[in-house]
Amino acid sequence: MEFDPRNPDMARPGDGGLGQPIAISLDRVDEIATEVQRLVKAGRESTAWELIRYLHPADMGSVVASLPRGSREAMVRVMSPETVAWMLRQMNPVEAGRVGTRLGVKVLSLVFGQLHPAQALATLRRLPFLRPHKVAESLDRPLEDEGALAHGPDTAGSLMVAELPIVDAGALVQSARQNLGELAETRDKITHVYVLIGGELAGQVSMVDLALADDATPVRDVASPIVATVTTDTPAEECARLRRHYNVTQLPVVDGPRLTGVILADSLLGVTVEQDTRQMQQVANVAGETVDGPLAGSVRSRLPWLTVNLGTTFLAAAVVALFESTLTQVVVLAAFLPVVAGQGGIGGTQTLTLIVRAIALGELAGVEARRLLLREALLGLLHGVWLGVLVAAIAFAWKQNPGLSLVLGVAMLGNMVIAGSVGAAVPLLLRRMGLDPAVASAVVVTTATDVFGFLLFLGLATASIGLLT
């Protein structure tokens, strides 16, 4: 490993890599970011660079990404393309993806266009969450072997690197060490060396076992079986599941019996984090946005769902309109519409969130759908009894109308049971249909609780109108 004065992960000559921890507090990063913003605004990028050049690359990245959009290019020009590429490579790939996305394609093509093509390609392959294919396309001259970046964005192919840590089963541990030492881009990230027999993947040696073995030991004696393999088109989601379930750190990508790539630990982890983010966002239909991305992107992601939702709220409106004559007779019923709908919506969303997350974590293996449905309906009943009594009591205290209180209480009870059942049924059904339960569930569930809640409440009120007036 060459010494790089800007790289605090590397041992510095003279001090043997020993000394104080490198991390700084979030507040300190905030302070430095503010100062750097001020300096860059005043056109003093070089002074700003002096402030951050000895920071950990992750902190350096946070500061650069915090600059206003117009100032980022000036800062990057002062830093040199090599330093920016190095910074991104050293970061957690998910954070590197975010920082790169904030820098924007224009600044990124400035950086990657000036790197040696091989280095540019290798760096882009270490940045799976940056849409490396888009960056490569934006360059003036094409990268060799750009096809390597062309895998679907959510597949194992887009996550893997092509530098392979391999050794033959018949070789000695000494060869395994030598092969490991010759890796250029990925050496520091490797957790397992793969063992081949006749060129085919047959096992692995962990770094710990390699560190402990004698040079003269046959590789075969320290090898252990491969736990799981994927192919280039395996969905990223499945890679994340394999990592989590089998507790593996690194995944081999194979084509038949041959090893074609490796998903390194930090990219594999990144998939988990990215999927958690996407899933949270999908429940609210804001998937793929960042807090300071372009407005047009946010409009594109949110407006379609808002429009769909408008359609569904009109369903609820139509139900209310059905009961116009009842409302004319007992206009105070209108005041309780948000109470019935609001509670149902919250109850349904609680169930829904729990089940969507359980599906994502693979917790439903061997658990019967019917049992889940019954459980949530029963919970809805329990909550409904309490909320029904409470809402009836409050309504009575407020309006002194026993008929109204009764109708409201019963409608609340019924809607909570509906909320629990629908909140469980919708994601389970979407999953059975092969759809992502996170995407559409929330809209369907809140529509159902609105529509059925109003039907129950206003229907009961109409049936017992004599009690209310």
Added chain:
Amino acid sequence: MEFDPRNPDMARPGDGGLGQPIAISLDRVDEIATEVQRLVKAGRESTAWELIRYLHPADMGSVVASLPRGSREAMVRVMSPETVAWMLRQMNPVEAGRVGTRLGVKVLSLVFGQLHPAQALATLRRLPFLRPHKVAESLDRPLEDEGALAHGPDTAGSLMVAELPIVDAGALVQSARQNLGELAETRDKITHVYVLIGGELAGQVSMVDLALADDATPVRDVASPIVATVTTDTPAEECARLRRHYNVTQLPVVDGPRLTGVILADSLLGVTVEQDTRQMQQVANVAGETVDGPLAGSVRSRLPWLTVNLGTTFLAAAVVALFESTLTQVVVLAAFLPVVAGQGGIGGTQTLTLIVRAIALGELAGVEARRLLLREALLGLLHGVWLGVLVAAIAFAWKQNPGLSLVLGVAMLGNMVIAGSVGAAVPLLLRRMGLDPAVASAVVVTTATDVFGFLLFLGLATASIGLLT
């Protein structure tokens, strides 16, 4: 490492640990789970055990956890306490926590009560997500050094193991290897050995550097600086942030300059996953639940929020009641209440989800709160213009009342701006107050969009009542 015939992670004698990957498909796990459930129901636990004893511990765990509550004890009795402890130890700690939680304290105390106390303690320390303290308390005889399990459940202390991979800076690499080889519980999980000078933590050596170094090299020459340290009372959340931001695999826990524990890679990761789960669940107020936990736990977690929410929906009801005379004159206004409230609620939740997640990922460093607020308010305006025009058009087509359409369109526009502003302001404010923005934001935001939406809509309608009738 002793050979264990039940442990597929270990090399089997004779085949040198080579062969087919061990992973099986989710469908296959489901099939085996169903068959095992059938066998255990018929009292044939031993036959069931034969079906799963050669599975990967993670799959074994899934199958055992899928058994109905009453059958788990019988299965665990057949498996022997040592095997169950081994299974839990081999799993991803988060999944081990879930499987353990499903087994329940009674079954767990059966398992851990029969283990050698030292082994029980070491195993419990590897299972931070299982509330090891509770399990230890349930045992008939106390474990020695039970205090080691007494750290707060969300602190570094509860995540760390006490077995320390250390070497003196002045020693040779040979000693580092020897120390590593002597670790009993954690050897296979270690990614860095810590370097001490005069007993104080001064650096680290990665497994890769250790694997590559000559026996005769001084440790000092292959050491690199520590990136970050934590203390036993550092919140788990901060540990997760350090891992993510600095891309570290393992965290040293220190007391002053002395190393007191190590958070291993899989526990450190587990914190990230657990926090993502909790955060998703907190937005919907179902934190800490599992899909088939006891009903009482779910009621305890959800009912308080449902009750709080009932209070807030009455706020909305009170606003509607203010306008009873307007509603009496134009009763069809009631039908549009869910439209105004529903759209505002969805819009506010979109903004909220985006910001809560960005806070959790530490993406807001150096980003001004004012800029975020403005951005979301502006987005609300853009969405509001489109939705306002659309809702006015649909309402006109339905009711042919131009005044009603105008009032509805304007109220929609206004409520979307409010939704964006409140959706951004509430989590930012909660964060500034040192509270968790995931917990209460959703209730506050939907209350605000209901209340302000109704005020705007019914207020405008009252002001322009002449246009409507």
